[in-house]
Amino acid sequence: MSDGKLIGTVVDEIAFDVERGKIWEFARATFTTDPVHTDADAARAAGFDDLPATPTHVVVVGHWRDQRAFVDRLGLALERVVVGSVRWQYLRPLRAGDSLRAVRRVVGDERRDGKRGGSMRVVTLETEYVDATGAPVVRQRDVLIERGKSA
Numbered sequence: 001m002s003d004g005k006l007i008g009t010v011v012d013e014i015a016f017d018v019e020r021g022k023i024w025e026f027a028r029a030t031f032t033t034d035p036v037h038t039d040a041d042a043a044r045a046a047g048f049d050d051l052p053a054t055p056t057h058v059v060v061v062g063h064w065r066d067q068r069a070f071v072d073r074l075g076l077a078l079e080r081v082v083v084g085s086v087r088w089q090y091l092r093p094l095r096a097g098d099s100l101r102a103v104r105r106v107v108g109d110e111r112r113d114g115k116r117g118g119s120m121r122v123v124t125l126e127t128e129y130v131d132a133t134g135a136p137v138v139r140q141r142d143v144l145i146e147r148g149k150s151a
Contacts, residue, residue, distance in 0.1 A: 006106045011073055011125070013103045014064045020096035022060065023051045030054060053094035058129060058138055061102050074106070074123060076146050084122065084143035091136050099132045107141075118148035 020040075027037035032054050035042035043051050071078050094100075108124030122145055129138040 006109050010105045015101045018094050018098040023053045050096040080147045082145050084145045087141045089139040100129045102129045121146040
């Protein structure tokens with residue numbers, strides 16, 4: 001399905017808290033060397049009121065999403081899907097104590113001819129993360145590519 005009917009559709013909405021312990025764990029797991037993400041004193045000395053999350057911390061929202069329902073809703077064959085790109089725009093740093101709501105919607109859905117023959121489906125998603133006041137914090141743009149069926 002890539003008839004454009006899904007454009008504008010909200011595919012999921014997730015609420016999650018940015019937790020100090022999870023910031024620390026994520027920073028350690030990703031080998032982050034800047035102590036502002038693991039040491040509250042270093043964070044305060046750098047001007048933060050608490051630990052700021054690492055730039056890719058928002059990927060943890062995937063643990064709360066029902067990925068199978070998401071793929072089914074878009075009509076994608078998961079075994080043929082690759083991530084074309086992911087981009088984030090930060091409007092302010094994520095901080096320990098933030099309560100965020102992430103709304104992901106379809107903003108593009110098209111079929112393209114492949115360079116080696118066949119076709120592919122390109123689905124573009126945008127997720128807006130807002131804080132408890134409703135202020136936008138992060139915008140994420142994902143491009144998913146579903147390769148055509150093998151001959």
